[in-house]
Amino acid sequence: MTSILVVGSVAYDTVETPFGTAERVLGGSASFFSIAASFFVPVRLVAVVGSDFEQKHVDALAAHRVDLEGLERVEGKTFFWAGRYSYDLNARETLRTDLNVFESFKPRIPQGYRSSSHVFLGNIHPSLQGEVLDQVERPRLVACDTMNYWIEGTPRELRETLKRVDVLLINDAEARQLSGEWNIVKAARAVRKMGPRVLVMKKGEHGVLMFGEQGAFSAPAYPLEEVFDPTGAGDTFAGGFLGYLASVQGTGALDEAALRRAVVMGSTLASFCVEAFSLDRLLKLTRAEIDQRFALFRQLTHFDPA
Amino acid sequence: MTSILVVGSVAYDTVETPFGTAERVLGGSASFFSIAASFFVPVRLVAVVGSDFEQKHVDALAAHRVDLEGLERVEGKTFFWAGRYSYDLNARETLRTDLNVFESFKPRIPQGYRSSSHVFLGNIHPSLQGEVLDQVERPRLVACDTMNYWIEGTPRELRETLKRVDVLLINDAEARQLSGEWNIVKAARAVRKMGPRVLVMKKGEHGVLMFGEQGAFSAPAYPLEEVFDPTGAGDTFAGGFLGYLASVQGTGALDEAALRRAVVMGSTLASFCVEAFSLDRLLKLTRAEIDQRFALFRQLTHFDPA
Numbered sequence: 001m002t003s004i005l006v007v008g009s010v011a012y013d014t015v016e017t018p019f020g021t022a023e024r025v026l027g028g029s030a031s032f033f034s035i036a037a038s039f040f041v042p043v044r045l046v047a048v049v050g051s052d053f054e055q056k057h058v059d060a061l062a063a064h065r066v067d068l069e070g071l072e073r074v075e076g077k078t079f080f081w082a083g084r085y086s087y088d089l090n091a092r093e094t095l096r097t098d099l100n101v102f103e104s105f106k107p108r109i110p111q112g113y114r115s116s117s118h119v120f121l122g123n124i125h126p127s128l129q130g131e132v133l134d135q136v137e138r139p140r141l142v143a144c145d146t147m148n149y150w151i152e153g154t155p156r157e158l159r160e161t162l163k164r165v166d167v168l169l170i171n172d173a174e175a176r177q178l179s180g181e182w183n184i185v186k187a188a189r190a191v192r193k194m195g196p197r198v199l200v201m202k203k204g205e206h207g208v209l210m211f212g213e214q215g216a217f218s219a220p221a222y223p224l225e226e227v228f229d230p231t232g233a234g235d236t237f238a239g240g241f242l243g244y245l246a247s248v249q250g251t252g253a254l255d256e257a258a259l260r261r262a263v264v265m266g267s268t269l270a271s272f273c274v275e276a277f278s279l280d281r282l283l284k285l286t287r288a289e290i291d292q293r294f295a296l297f298r299q300l301t302h303f304d305p306a
Numbered sequence: 307m308t309s310i311l312v313v314g315s316v317a318y319d320t321v322e323t324p325f326g327t328a329e330r331v332l333g334g335s336a337s338f339f340s341i342a343a344s345f346f347v348p349v350r351l352v353a354v355v356g357s358d359f360e361q362k363h364v365d366a367l368a369a370h371r372v373d374l375e376g377l378e379r380v381e382g383k384t385f386f387w388a389g390r391y392s393y394d395l396n397a398r399e400t401l402r403t404d405l406n407v408f409e410s411f412k413p414r415i416p417q418g419y420r421s422s423s424h425v426f427l428g429n430i431h432p433s434l435q436g437e438v439l440d441q442v443e444r445p446r447l448v449a450c451d452t453m454n455y456w457i458e459g460t461p462r463e464l465r466e467t468l469k470r471v472d473v474l475l476i477n478d479a480e481a482r483q484l485s486g487e488w489n490i491v492k493a494a495r496a497v498r499k500m501g502p503r504v505l506v507m508k509k510g511e512h513g514v515l516m517f518g519e520q521g522a523f524s525a526p527a528y529p530l531e532e533v534f535d536p537t538g539a540g541d542t543f544a545g546g547f548l549g550y551l552a553s554v555q556g557t558g559a560l561d562e563a564a565l566r567r568a569v570v571m572g573s574t575l576a577s578f579c580v581e582a583f584s585l586d587r588l589l590k591l592t593r594a595e596i597d598q599r600f601a602l603f604r605q606l607t608h609f610d611p612a
Contacts, residue, residue, distance in 0.1 A: 088488055182394055185531040206512040209529060218606050220524035223515060225491040260609035298611050300524050303566035305604050 001117070002246050003042045005139075006033050007107045007132050008122020008235075010047040010071070011079040014095075015277060017229050018087050025278035026057045028079060029122040029145065032232035035282045036239025036269040037120075038064040039290060040247040044113045046070035046132070050078040050101045060283055069110045076101045089230055090205070109135040118246040120238060121165070123147050126157040133164050140249065143167040143242050144196070145235075151177050159194060166254070168196035169238050172203050184209065185216075198254065200241065200263065202234050210263050214256045219263045220300060222271035222293065229277045233270040236282065240269030268294045307423070308552050309348045311445075312339050313413045313438050314428020314541075316353040316377070317385040320401075321583060323535050324393050331584035332363050334385060335428040335451065338538035341588045342545025342575040343426075344370040345596060346553040350419045352376035352438070356384040356407045366589055375416045382407040395536055396511070415441040424552040426544060427471070429453050432463040439470050446555065449473040449548050450502070451541075457483050465500060472560070474502040475544050478509050490515065491522075504560065506547065506569065508540050516569050520562045525569050526606065528577035528599065535583045539576045542588065546575030574600045 008030030015022045034043045044067040053073065062068055079102035082095040107128055115137050121129040121144040129144060144165040150158050151174060158178075162168065168191065176182055179190035184201065188211035191199045198212040205227075207220040244265035248258050268290055275281045314336030321328045340349045350373040359379065368374055385408035388401040413434055420443050427435040427450040435450060450471040456464050457480060464484075468474065474497060482488055485496035490507065494517035497505050504518040511533075513526040550571035554564050574596055581587045 183531060183533070185529050203512070206509070207524075207526070209526075216529050216606055217609070218513075218526035218529070219609075220513070220515075220526070223491050223522050223524070225489060227489070257610050261611075264609055295611065298609070300522055301607050301609075303523070303525075303570055303604070303607075304563050305567075305601065 002249075003044055003116050004037050004118040004120060004242060004246050005044045005046065005109070005113050005116035005136065006030050006037070006120040006122060007046040007129070008033060008120075008124065009079050009102055010045075010049050010053075011081055011102070013231060013278065014080075014082040015229055015231050016084040017089065018085065019228055020277075022229070022277035024080075026060065027081065027231060027278060029232075029235040031061070031279060032235035032273065032282070033120060033122065033239035034061060034066045035064050035279055036236045036273070037243030037246075038066055039240075039269075039285070039287055040243035041118075042067065043243075044070060044116055046107050046109060046113070048072040048074060048101050048105045050074065050076040053078050060279070064283070067113075070108070070113055072108070074101050083231070085230065089227055092230075107132050107135075117141070118242055119143070120242050121145065121161070122235070123150075126150055126154055126161040129161045130157070130164070133161075141166050141242075141245065141254070143169060143238065145169050145238060146174065148174060148177055162195040165196045167198040167200060167242075169200040169202065169234075169241070171234065172201050175199065175201050188216075198259065202237060204230070204233075208237070208263055208267060210259065212254070212256065212259060217260050217263060219267050219297070221267060222297065222300065224271060224274065227274045230274050231277075232279070233273050236273035237266035237270040239266075241266030264294060264297045265290075268297060308555075309350055309422050310343050310424040310426060310548060310552050311350045311352065311415070311419050311422035311442065312336050312343070312426040312428060313352040313435070314339060314426075314430065315385050315408055316351075316355050316359070317387055317408070319537060319584065320386075320388040321535055321537050322390040323395065324391065325534055326583075328535070328583040330386075332366070333387065333537060333584060335538075335541040337367070337585060338541035338579065338588070339426060339428065339545035340367060340372045341370050341585055342542045342579070343549030343552075344372055345546075345575075345591070345593055346549035347424075348373065349549075350376060350416075350422055352413050352415060352419070354378040354380060354407050354411045356380065356382040359384050366585070370589070373419075376414070376419055378414070380407050389537070391536065395533055398536075413438050413441075423447070424548055425449070426548050427451065427467070428541070429456075432456050432460055432467040435467045436463070436470070439467075447472050447548075447551065447560070449475060449544065451475050451544060452480065454480060454483055468501040471502045473504040473506060473548075475506040475508065475540075475547070477540065478507050481505065481507050494522075504565065508543060510536070510539075514543070514569055514573060516565065518560070518562065518565060523566050523569060525573050525603070527573060528603065528606070530577060530580065533580045536580050537583075538585070539579050542579035543572035543576040545572075547572030570600060570603045571596075574603060
């Protein structure tokens with residue numbers, strides 16, 4: 001059966017934006033990813049939290065068909081991140097990162113998860129990402145995130161993992177750093193030579209560029225009148241992207257039309273994410289609202305060639 | 307008959323990019339605009355040059371059905387601009403601006419130009435833009451450019467001119483400055499209240515957002531492997547946009563489908579402009595090459611909703 005296995009962080013965030021502050025709210029890449037993907041397929045979460053993790057947050061995830069068998073609870077504190085956004089939300093400063101129980105996280109994949117058809121390797125040590133792949137059977141599709149910290153610090157391990165990845169989702173700065181190419185077309189070609197058949201390059205408010213076997217696809221970010229908190233938008237994009245793809249992908253190769261719709265679905269989910277703090281908007285979202293905004297994306301980008 | 311009247315600068319530019327330097331090459335907003343628009347309709351140029359303006363540049367413009375009756379020649383030197391681009395082409399530094407004969411430019415519209423169906427007011431003093439409109443009969447469409455210098459320095463005059471404009475083409479920073487709104491959706495609404503029914507917001511390498519009566523339209527910049535010199539890209543966009551629109555617009559209202567194709571056509575022309583110094587690429591361009599790249603834009607942005 002189609003289902004997504006996601007490995008990543010579940011965290012508490014304290015976020016300051018020009019519009020207010022949210023203290024110790026639910027965050028982490030795997031949280032945003034899971035809720036976004038859960039609108040399309042069942043999600044199996046592998047992450048670690050501390051003894052301070054609240055039951056209401058367990059309940060929130062469980063209520064969205066996120067399987068929590070792989071959510072490890074250990075003595076200590078949950079990963080904590082604090083950050084502050086600039087007045088225009090375009091820059092953010094990390095005020096504090098306490099890895100806590102996440103520091104010694106070793107993903108253990110429950111037996112029942114091993115046949116998952118789709119895998120999302122969140123932004124963790126590339127060797128751990130590889131160990132996750134060692135524990136799963138024959139996923140139809142492996143998608144992966146990473147960041148500057150691993151690109152700089154563990155390039156060899158990252159290269160090994162990338163050989164086993166179908167879709168890499170990173171931002172434009174990371175693609176430039178990973179490839180050593182400034183030009184994004186050249187950067188994309190170099191990254192795709194490392195393994196991933198598809199590179200999804202996230203550009204924040206400037207949208208997404210996907211590079212695949214059939215060339216490039218460009219999708220804008222939805223022009224919102226109120227952006228409240230950008231935290232988690234990239235992970236939410238990934239969840240919408242992979243969730244949609246898993247829900248429509250047959251057993252065959254990556255289908256270009258489905259990949260393009262998946263990019264737009266990712267952008268759709270991300271556009272809701274930024275409307276409120278934490279997962280507040282995503283947890284209240286309905287499939288009807290998603291489909292409505294997806295249709296608006298077509299209105300935003302469509303032109304008749306003649 | 308359909309034709310575009312353009313008023314703006316014709317200049318000599320010295321441009322330094324990471325790939326080389328071009329000395330005293332043909333530039334100026336009206337030059338780029340005219341050549342781009344000339345692929346679609348006849349263009350009537352109103353500008354001023356000095357006695358140093360070379361015959362080969364007159365010939366280059368004339369060879370592209372640009373009517374030069376309105377190109378005034380006066381004693382002195384042609385407007386000169388020198389600039390240097392950063393290694394990534396994303397920032398540029400003005401090294402020198404010699405207004406020369408452009409300083410006392412007073413656009414005089416030849417009798418034969420006054421019935422032009424479309425008018426493009428290049429980036430000059432807003433009061434001069436208004437005087438141009440006083441001298442034309444009943445244009446079907448008035449498009450306009452401006453810049454931070456006029457937004458700050460002559461806000462009252464600019465507001466008067468904007469009341470008479472159908473389409474304003476400016477970049478995102480200018481739209482924010484003009485409206486006093488950071489959010490681009492709010493900025494667009496505020497600008498459209500000043501007069502223009504359509505705001506075309508240029509975002510350089512991030513493409514274009516058009517705001518009109520039927521909502522927003524987003525088009526990416528074409529992802530090029532080699533960007534050589536961005537000088538003139540915005541003016542070339544405007545020429546492709548308005549040239550295409552003039553070639554298809556009936557006597558009626560602005561047609562949304564045509565406006566969207568015009569945005570893509572502007573982006574198409576701009577993508578050629580940046581492939582070489584000055585107007586070098588545009589002067590060699592063919593209509594077949596334009597149509598081919600226009601089709602690539604559809605491939606780049608199209609997705610099937612289901």
